[in-house]
Amino acid sequence: MKIQPSRLEESLKKPHPRLIWLSGDEPLQLQEAADLVRRHARQQGIEEREVHDVSAQFQWKKLLESTASLSLFGGNKLLEIRLGSSKPGKEGGEVIQQLCRQSAQSGDLLLFTSDKLDASQSRSAWYKTVEDQGMVVQIWPVETSRLPGWITERSRAMGLTLDPEATSLLAEKVEGNLLAASQEIEKLKLFVQPGEVLDAQRLLSLIEDASRFSLFDLADACLAGQADRALRILRGLQAEGTEAPLLLWAVTREIRQTATLLHRLNEGLPFDSLCQQLRIWDKRRPLYRQASQRISLQQVHQLLQLAQRCDQAIKGSGEPAAELLLDLVYRFST
Structure with missing residues (x-):
């Protein structure tokens, strides 16, 4: 049917x-x-x-x-x-x-x-x-004439309100690319206060502010188990043109560090001593503690396998690299 x-x-x-x-x-x-x-x-x-x-x-x-x-x-x-x-x-x-x-x-x-x-x-x-x-x-693709309406509905579903001029500006910016439009809305959501109505000028300033997110923000959100925030940051960085190998490196580095930490904890070594040995800064230790309590050794090995698949996809294996990277971030942060 x-x-x-x-x-x-x-x-x-x-x-x-x-x-x-x-x-x-x-x-x-x-x-x-x-x-x-x-x-x-x-x-x-x-x-x-x-x-x-x-x-x-x-x-x-x-x-x-x-x-x-x-x-x-x-x-x-x-x-x-x-x-x-x-x-x-x-x-x-x-x-x-x-x-x-x-x-x-x-x-x-x-x-x-x-x-x-x-x-x-x-x-x-x-x-x-x-x-x-x-x-x-x-x-079917969304027709150009229907794109502002699609953006309005998408924004409203995410708790955002854009005035007509801002909606038209965003529609013009994304040129019919729904994925780009969705990523822009995801980024805007991080900065907007509840009930705020965005006009065109505010929209432009927020799009500039959204570029301030870094690979470190992505890593911290993954460690903290903040899946929604991690995915929003990832999509924002992708929309800004951050190269996939760099994104994968940032996430995989934290997965490997978590794997090392879990193996040592499993041997009965104290958490704080391990953090000193692994040169984990004091302010990041609560993040690693959360990750070590949330993720099992089996899961972290599965994450490393998925990261390897993602690396192969980036190098041309034929699998969808962007989707694998999203899956990796989601699994690491849940």
């Missing part, structure tokens, strides 16, 4: 197919729709998430094996298949049709994401099967 993006959340609250296909060329809306499905999966008790990035060398049979294997946690899995601009081809189409047929009896949730499907794909047998037995959501 085909549904509008605005009805996805409502549709997930009702009995729905176990295969969901999200497609479109607008990255922010596609990402948020996928986040909605992931959140729904967690609410349904699905703890394990398995991601498959499709490339020209992708082995579709391994996807069938994944659906047949048991979850490590003894429950169901969320399987994400990210096609991007890749096309399934003959083998992929056959596997997708088989997954559609199996999905009705499976407890697993399958989430496909792709760029906008072209006419030939929309006429294919595999797509007709997906549309018939799964849930299909086509995401």
